[in-house]
Amino acid sequence: MFxxxxxxKLDYDPYYRKLNSRMDYCIxxxxxxxxxIYYDVNVDSDSFASYIPEDSKIRWSLVEINTSIPxxxxxxxxxSINFYLKTDRCVTxxxxxxxxxxxxxLSDDVENALFFHDYFKKVDKFIAKIGDIxxxxxxxxxxxxxxxxxxxxxxxxxxLQIKDKSFEQVSEHLINRGLxxx
Numbered sequence: 001m002f003x004x005x006x007x008x009k010l011d012y013d014p015y016y017r018k019l020n021s022r023m024d025y026c027i028x029x030x031x032x033x034x035x036x037i038y039y040d041v042n043v044d045s046d047s048f049a050s051y052i053p054e055d056s057k058i059r060w061s062l063v064e065i066n067t068s069i070p071x072x073x074x075x076x077x078x079x080s081i082n083f084y085l086k087t088d089r090c091v092t093x094x095x096x097x098x099x100x101x102x103x104x105x106l107s108d109d110v111e112n113a114l115f116f117h118d119y120f121k122k123v124d125k126f127i128a129k130i131g132d133i134x135x136x137x138x139x140x141x142x143x144x145x146x147x148x149x150x151x152x153x154x155x156x157x158x159x160l161q162i163k164d165k166s167f168e169q170v171s172e173h174l175i176n177r178g179l180x181x182x
Contacts (some may be wrong), residue, residue, distance in 0.1 A: 003092070010083045036063060080159045084132045
């Protein structure tokens with residue numbers, strides 16, 4: 001399993017304060033920067049306490065995406081819980097390595113977080129709607145694409161990035177809290 005939708009919706013506009021840009025994966029185009037930007041953010045942690053496993057190393061981010069994002073994994077994070085504020089008709093695909101292609105030249109370097117699409121086959125997907133809360137295994141290759149031919153999208157979500165607990169551990173925590181159906 002690559003993701004789990006929570007049985008609870010974000011039915012309010014959470015308080016958060018956008019701080020500085022921490023990192024971006026963007027290219028400069030004639031129409032401006034295109035890609036994904038991670039911002040440090042302050043959130044009302046008490047509102048989200050039930051989502052966070054005890055003694056977890058976490059980081060909150062506000063993520064803004066304005067174009068399709070190619071196949072990648074998230075570095076330095078084991079899983080994330082995304083609280084979708086804007087979704088703009090996008091699908092998140094998950095992939096597994098294809099076994100029928102020659103991958104001997106594919107780098108094992110962890111710093112190489114982007115992958116050649118041809119090396120992977122789609123194995124799962126989900127469509128987030130505004131208010132959805134989704135646990136993702138971001139160690140698995142995934143991408144974000146628009147429903148339409150256009151690469152221009154408008155997607156924004158708060159991301160609770162968990163650095164030291166696996167997708168399975170966090171999934172079990174959320175089941176025990178009644179936030180994911182077992």
